[in-house]
Every structure is written in structure tokens, then in C-alpha cells.
Amino acid sequence: MKRLAVSLTFFLVLSVGVGLAVSGPELMxxxxxxxxxxxxxxxxxxxxxxxxSRAKKRDSTGV
Structure with a gap:
């Protein structure tokens, strides 16, 4: 869960940065x-x- 939060926070900051860079003279x-x-x-x-789905395949051995 921690990896998900870190990853989404990183991409949130990155996307806001790109939004600011692309906007030019406008705010965002x-x-x-x-x-x-x-x-x-x-x-x-x-x-x-x-x-x-990979974990489910590994758990179900079919026996």
C-alpha cells in the first residue's frame, strides 16, 4: 500500500509540473x-x- 501511495504522489507532482510547463503564460x-x-x-x-491474477493462478493448483 505504501508503494501505491508513493507512486501516485510522484505522478501527481509530475503531472502538475507538466501541466504548469505546458500552460505557458496561463496559470494551469x-x-x-x-x-x-x-x-x-x-x-x-x-x-x-x-x-x-498471477497470484490467483499460483494459488489454484487444480487439485
Missing amino acids: DWGVAGGLFALAVAGEGFRFWIRR
């Missing part, structure tokens, strides 16, 4: 920042799903 480009963070959350969810 929330569409870019939100989209990047949504991709990070989806990636972490996919990683969790893959790990869980």
Missing part, C-alpha cells in the same frame, strides 16, 4: 495534468490487476 492546464494523472492511476490499477 488542468486537462493535461488531469489526463496524465488519470493515465497513472489506470496504469497502477492495471499493475495491481496483473499481480492479483
Whole structure:
């Protein structure tokens, strides 16, 4: 759980930084920042799903 929190915090800071960098003279480009963070959350969810499905396959020996 700690790894998830650290990873999402890192990607949140990174996406806000990219949103600020892309926006130019405006304050913030929330569409870019939100989209990047949504991709990070989806990636972490996919990683969790893959790990869980592999663990289920390992537990079920079919006996």
C-alpha cells in the first residue's frame, strides 16, 4: 500500500509540473495534468490487476 501511495504522489507532482510547463503564460492546464494523472492511476490499477491474477493462478493448483 505504501508503494501505491508513493507512486501516485510522484505522478501527481509530475503531472502538475507538466501541466504548469505546458500552460505557458496561463496559470494551469488542468486537462493535461488531469489526463496524465488519470493515465497513472489506470496504469497502477492495471499493475495491481496483473499481480492479483498471477497470484490467483499460483494459488489454484487444480487439485
